[in-house]
Amino acid sequence: MVGATSxxxxxxxxxxxxxxxxxxxxxxxxxxxxIEAADLRVRCGVAVYTMSFDAVVDEPSAWMxxxxxxxxxxxxxxxxxxxLGLFARESMVKQQPELAQRMDRVNHRVxxxxxEAALGVIPSTGFVCVIGSVAGDRVxxxxxxxxxxxRALDQALARMRSARPGGPQIITAKPGPTDTAMTWGxxxxxxxxxxxxxxxxxxxAIERRQSIVYCPGRWRWIMAVIRALPGPLxxxxxxxx
Amino acid sequence: MGRCALLRPGRRxxxxxxxxxxxxxxxxxxxxxxxxxxxxxxxxxTVVLHTRMDHLLDFDPQTGVLEAxxxxxxADLIAVFLPRGWFPAVVPGTRFVTxxxxxxxxxxxxxxxRDGAFASCVESFDLITGAGASLTCSRTSHAPVFWAxxxxxxxxxxxxxxRLRLMPITSAHLRVAYTRARQxxxxxxxxxxxxxxxxxxxxxxxxxxxxxxxxxGVVMDGDFVExxxxxxxxxxxxxxxxxxxxxPSLALSRPTVRLFNARYFRNHPTAxxxxxxxxxFFPLDAVADWNRIYGKRGFVQFQAVFPAADGRDGVxxxxxxxxxxxxxxxxAVLKRMGPADAxxxxxxxxxxxxxxxxxxxxxxxxxxxxxxxxxxxxxxxxVYLAKDACLSRASFEAMYPQHEAFKALCRELxxxxxxxxxxxRRLGLTP
Numbered sequence: 175m176v177g178a179t180s181x182x183x184x185x186x187x188x189x190x191x192x193x194x195x196x197x198x199x200x201x202x203x204x205x206x207x208x209i210e211a212a213d214l215r216v217r218c219g220v221a222v223y224t225m226s227f228d229a230v231v232d233e234p235s236a237w238m239x240x241x242x243x244x245x246x247x248x249x250x251x252x253x254x255x256x257x258l259g260l261f262a263r264e265s266m267v268k269q270q271p272e273l274a275q276r277m278d279r280v281n282h283r284v285x286x287x288x289x290e291a292a293l294g295v296i297p298s299t300g301f302v303c304v305i306g307s308v309a310g311d312r313v314x315x316x317x318x319x320x321x322x323x324x325r326a327l328d329q330a331l332a333r334m335r336s337a338r339p340g341g342p343q344i345i346t347a348k349p350g351p352t353d354t355a356m357t358w359g360x361x362x363x364x365x366x367x368x369x370x371x372x373x374x375x376x377x378x379a380i381e382r383r384q385s386i387v388y389c390p391g392r393w394r395w396i397m398a399v400i401r402a403l404p405g406p407l408x409x410x411x412x413x414x415x
Numbered sequence: 416m417g418r419c420a421l422l423r424p425g426r427r428x429x430x431x432x433x434x435x436x437x438x439x440x441x442x443x444x445x446x447x448x449x450x451x452x453x454x455x456x457x458x459x460x461t462v463v464l465h466t467r468m469d470h471l472l473d474f475d476p477q478t479g480v481l482e483a484x485x486x487x488x489x490a491d492l493i494a495v496f497l498p499r500g501w502f503p504a505v506v507p508g509t510r511f512v513t514x515x516x517x518x519x520x521x522x523x524x525x526x527x528x529r530d531g532a533f534a535s536c537v538e539s540f541d542l543i544t545g546a547g548a549s550l551t552c553s554r555t556s557h558a559p560v561f562w563a564x565x566x567x568x569x570x571x572x573x574x575x576x577x578r579l580r581l582m583p584i585t586s587a588h589l590r591v592a593y594t595r596a597r598q599x600x601x602x603x604x605x606x607x608x609x610x611x612x613x614x615x616x617x618x619x620x621x622x623x624x625x626x627x628x629x630x631x632g633v634v635m636d637g638d639f640v641e642x643x644x645x646x647x648x649x650x651x652x653x654x655x656x657x658x659x660x661x662x663p664s665l666a667l668s669r670p671t672v673r674l675f676n677a678r679y680f681r682n683h684p685t686a687x688x689x690x691x692x693x694x695x696f697f698p699l700d701a702v703a704d705w706n707r708i709y710g711k712r713g714f715v716q717f718q719a720v721f722p723a724a725d726g727r728d729g730v731x732x733x734x735x736x737x738x739x740x741x742x743x744x745x746x747a748v749l750k751r752m753g754p755a756d757a758x759x760x761x762x763x764x765x766x767x768x769x770x771x772x773x774x775x776x777x778x779x780x781x782x783x784x785x786x787x788x789x790x791x792x793x794x795x796x797x798v799y800l801a802k803d804a805c806l807s808r809a810s811f812e813a814m815y816p817q818h819e820a821f822k823a824l825c826r827e828l829x830x831x832x833x834x835x836x837x838x839x840r841r842l843g844l845t846p
Contacts, residue, residue, distance in 0.1 A: 181425070181467070205427075206425075209472065210470065212472045212473060213470035216472065216473060355425050355467075365653070
């Protein structure tokens with residue numbers, strides 16, 4: 175579980191732990207990581223390992239190699255969930271232009287590199303599930319850099335999926351707006367999904383070996399409509415909300 | 416009600432930072448918001464939600480001691496530990512409360528007469544005070560703070576972690592003896608007869624019955640049974656019904672409540688039944704948003720305890736005043752309480768406690784509760800702060816004679832006066 179302290183990923187971890195799988199958690203905040211690990215040990219009674227991972231500075235393939243060294247011999251890596259995300263509105267990016275690059279790294283390049291590295295390790299019956307966003311389906315001007323990074327992630331995962339038929343299942347999870355620390359305090363244009371609702375949806379997709387999953391499911395239909403809107407109409411709707 | 420700022424820290428550092436950087440006063444913690452009044456409301460201030468700090472940290476199956484963050488709910492705790500044969504030793508009437516909230520209100524349950532309030536199963540807890548200190552409080556370390564926080568309504572600081580003892584059980588079912596009582600004396604006699612051998616004991620009481628049948632009701636005595644079903648420790652998963660919208664105020668008028676009460680009485684003949692823990696402890700949790708049956712204007716809860724010597728007279732005086740007012744209450748509960756805790760604001764005391772709902776009728780309600788408060792004071796009783804929304808400062812001070820000691824301790828813990836709630840300002844507990 176990479177990015178294991180995020181609101182959605184920790185709910186996914188609780189659900190996967192409840193199925194009896196041992197877990198390896200990775201995140202930047204060491205103290206919170208231990209709290210998360212303790213919770214999963216008590217809650218699920220499984221073995222939980224922790225490892226530091228900072229998406230901004232750590233090199234993904236070197237980290238994956240180090241992680242394999244850490245893993246006890248009796249445990250086989252059967253799947254990986256990547257829940258990394260950095261969010262900034264375009265107005266913020268205008269003030270701090272380096273945010274665009276950092277979002278591209280955290281939301282796109284690092285998850286792709288981790289997936290790439292994991293594909294060589296995980297058996298073909300296993301999976302890699304990367305948490306993207308519905309924002310990548312149709313990029314809006316006020317979230318341009320964020321949307322671009324999620325869109326690039328979506329496309330890269332799609333390419334990897336078609337390049338390796340028969341390999342581990344690559345799942346792109348696309349949560350709609352969710353009630354997490356990331357969206358806390360932002361003005362919401364509609365009801366927010368709860369993180370555990372999204373997690374349930376993700377775990378179901380893993381069990382069913384789906385490729386793309388919208389969480390909650392209604393976003394599949396909403397995004398189908400939004401993707402089909404002609405550009406001028408899309409922009410007019412956004413401007414006149 | 417004015418507006419307030421909301422914070423929802425997910426980590427302890429974020430919470431400490433929120434406390435330390437809060438300079439304007441008016442900061443209060445909130446769990447799942449089940450206090451009926453304004454305990455976790457902060458008009459013009461800041462409310463800190465603890466619900467995302469909900470990690471279990473350690474459990475010792477030898478002793479049954481669990482360490483968890485304060486945002487963990489009783490519901491979550493039951494879901495995790497019931498299948499392993501453990502149950503919280505004290506639970507209030509809803510499972511949608513956090514451990515922090517349970518400590519702050521020193522909640523009690525149907526076993527108070529025998530096992531005491533929530534304090535009795537709390538070993539220790541961690542508290543971030545207004546001065547920014549992080550204290551681990553127990554009966555032996557920072558004992559005055561420990562006791563003041565149990566029932567202190569969050570005014571001593573933000574509770575971050577709780578260590579509590581769970582109780583071993585072998586089944587999720589209780590054998591419950593229902594006994595009908597025709598009037599108040601009969602009802603209280605039966606509650607007192609239950610004694611210490613009965614773990615859980617509580618009575619439903621019909622507030623609308625008057626005259627010779629005033630105080631009629633049904634006494635429920637129960638305890639967990641040993642391995643009663645095929646899978647005795649299964650968590651109950653009953654579909655929750657919802658109240659989808661605010662019902663018109665007519666829904667809870669005198670005739671409908673009279674009808675409900677008559678039916679309830681009829682449906683609970685003197686008999687023994689096997690009941691699952693959810694139905695026994697948390698009957699209202701089966702209906703989500705049940706408060707909506709009171710309509711848009713809502714209701715207040717009124718819960719008072721009377722010392723044993725004056726208990727019957729106090730309850731009788733309250734019941735006759737409420738019956739006379741005609742303000743229908745469809746849920747009223749009478750229970751015998753055991754020993755008090757040392758906390759200056761802790762509610763329980765040995766005697767009788769009566770809890771009921773009163774629909775909000777504006778000024779008429781306030782006039783009524785003021786009269787009820789006076790009756791409570793006359794009989795040496797007090798009102799439960801977790802349910803209070805109407806108490807005046809003077810009445811509060813008459814009911815809780817140790818309030819000055821509490822205030823002095825708060826000033827020591829929180830010299831800058833960071834913590835306060837709408838309730839604490841109304842009651843004069845904080846500036």
